[in-house]
Amino acid sequence: MSLPAPGAQVGTAESVADPTWFQRAVFYEVLVRGFYDANQDGTGDLAGLTEKLDYVEWLGVDCLWLLPFYQSPLRDGGYDIADFFTILPEYGDLADAVGLVEEAHRRGIRIIADLVMNHTSDAHPWFQESRQDRNNPKADWYVWSDDPERWSEARIIFVDTETSNWTWDPVRQQYYWHRFFSHQPDLNYDNPEVQQAMLDVVRFWLDIGLDGFRLDAVPYLYERDGTNGENLKETHEYLKRVRSEVDADFPGKVLLAEANQWPADVVDYFGEGDECHMCFHFPLMPRMFMAIRREQRYPITEILAQTPDIPPGCQWAIFLRNHDELTLEMVTDEERDYMYAEYAKDPRMKRNVGISRRLAPLVDNDRRVAELLHALLFSMPGSPILYYGDEIGMGDNIYLGDRDGVRTPMQWTPDRNAGFSRADFARLYLPPLMDPVYGYQAVNVEAEMRNPSSQLHWTRRMLEVRRQHPVFGTGTFEVIPTDNPSVLAFLRCEEDDLVLCVNNLSRFAQPAELPLQRFAGKTPIELMGRVPFPRVGELPYFVTLNPYAFYWFQLVDAQ
């Protein structure tokens, strides 16, 4: 591997060599604030994350996804950006960012970061200038109107806090448009200067060495009369422009779209392979949970059957949990009631239209279920995204309010402040978990590193196996039918690499007869232990599975 020449505007050497790296990558979502505190001020920082890169490398992660690290009044977890070119001072400075990128690249780890294109904080100088009057140079950088009824077809996303998409500004004496919080005015993409300004932001960070962006809330860039203001063709056109400029000057970088829409609409964000490289598959996640509660595969297979094919060179991003709530926008009302009833027994766990829990508490701390969910995540079509702390089975604190419950400090050791910070406890941005089940004395990286049967070691081993089989990233996906509704079997296939995944979604042991006759003569090799199973014959292939068990078999020609 050769390092890029100093100053060259390229990514890592590998990303130039392989622009499709993201199709096989495992992502790890990190809250800089919560990962590690290097300067002992109670808040995690970029230098702290740099110190913990060895851990990330050991775990087997290919790419970090950093939540917003920009200057911000932090009224929305940093998604309210006040300056796109400045690091939030608590996190460090630009030199720390450069240091992080270099150290990560040295380990073969890539980094993408959140970028909010749709809006800024109302503290952003652009907005402060725009609101002064109706004639200043940035007067049209935001969406202003005298009519608060305009575009009333557009839904209100944060129904818990907002009553309208318009807010009155007493300074300019006009309403401004915001699809999210009222302190986050939407940028006006009809203004070519705004389009160019955001491209400048993109270039700035790719020059620093970032490997791409997670584009936050992309469906809402434009507004048009008589529409709901989502997925408009103008929005797609702008994203294609971003893509073509990135491809031209920064090959191997990735754009990951957050478009919380039905798969049939989301695929539009891939364009013809000329828009975003990746999109989140939102509805799959709640349905994985639901399938296990229902003990039947249909919640999963149904949504996959409704998922269109994506253009070559693209990839879904899939996840179990993230920094947001368990999003239930993409399920039916009936299913949402069910998910609330099952997973949010305490009303405090609900937020907007979702559930704020970490993985372990969501599955009642059942290690078997957590492993099955991870096995599904690692084998379904898409690149998996892990949420920091879920690899050790961290819990949450639903009493912290907003989404902070799932953003507590990473639990490194059983020492003071979970080994996250040496600051005074009272200075920590959030208290670490201290309850007897999920608290840092029970659940931490150090202890799990020492215990070979820990969830941490299990996760690492799974990622290792996954890495050995690119078919998990780029292979075709085909459900293998079986009469037993509790068993989900599917085949990943790429040329002669065949991997059969069999999952028992039930809490009881289950049998399954799989119609594998077309693979007669092949031998299934179980991938964790490389144990050969009986040869596939002319009859249905019979397997039995323990509760919540799964198999990954490679089908090979009999030796």
Add this chain to the structure above:
Amino acid sequence: MSGPAVDETAVDRLLPAYLGRQRWFSGPPPESATVAAREQLDDGLEWLLVDAAGGRYQVVVGRRPAHAIPEFLHGQDAAVLGVVGDDVAFDATLDPEYARVILSKVAPGEEGNLVRPMGAEQSNTSLVFDDRIVLKLFRRLHAGANPDVEVTVGLAAQGFTSVAQPLGVWRRDGVDLAVVARYLAGGAEGWALALTSLRDLYAGASDDPAAAGGDFAAEARRLGEVTAGMHLALAAAFGASPGDPAAWAALVETQMARLEEGDVDAVKSKEFVERLRSVASPGPAVRVHGDYHLGQVMRTDTGWFVLDFEGEPARPLAERQLPSSPLKDVGGMIRSFQYAAAVALFERDAGEHETLRPRADAWERRNRGAFLGGYYGTAGIDDVLPAAGADRDAVLAAFELDKAVYEVLYERAHRPDWVEIPLGAVRRLLDAR
């Protein structure tokens, strides 16, 4: 492949014993079997119509050299007729090569590479090709159109999407021999899903099925909607005639007469029948499924599908095609909910039955309610039903009762331990008067 000389009588001599081994043959091995028609479909593949024990059956015989028994015959002794000359003669549906020949006969133009049998069935043999299409070969044949083919084609023509779309029919002298339809890949029987839900409930912490992870009510509701859609399409395809409560009452009366003395209160029975006879607005009679239960519906990735419109195979064909109130099917499905709850209960240790029974009852109530909610909530369904209220309740109760009495008779003959399940339902229905 076998030689050209086909010794017909040698095969014929093997037929009686062979028929006696088939699940689709009713009764003990016949004394004799007469070949009514035969045709060589391909080299080594012969098609036969066989009359035996008062029934007519369809048999396909394949032949391959006896010195190299193919793997697909391993463990399939029942499907082997025997040795004929240098060949082994066997049920040709097991042979992928012959199966493809039969497929081309039923649906010319359809191709299938990989073939697998779908498992034993009572009255036919089904082969799945490439997990894409399914060929159903009718074994027990009746004069006239096969109701399964007739109804499926009729429903599909009405735009009802919850049946497997037919792709080809093999008909000879007015008798349907086989049909090819789209295969419902990834489907699971409603029965299997219901048991999954019940096992979860019985093993869980709560008596309330609504609180259980495996709650079935959403599925039951959607199944009710699909059932209503089916009845509307059946009415559109085959027409409707005025319902005849007197005839329904006579049926119920005849059925009740088969019960043993002491099974039910005679006064209540009489009242029940009279109430049914006096229904003022019975709604129309339409073509119905006729044997509707959880084993006849399949959940797929695109929702519920309805299978097998042959009606109860034990009844004569003419009777199976008789129009009835759609509530006959509704009653059948509702009975199926109680059966599922009971079967899952009987899987458990006998010592648990009493403590789990409230859960079984609650599960049945909940899913019955959800199914009826989905069914009655479907736009337009009132047009094919008795007037809502007392009349509708009376007619539904009558068809439930009819089915439950049938079950009592069946269980008494086959599983006496189970007779209390339907008998309890019969009494409950009569007491509700």
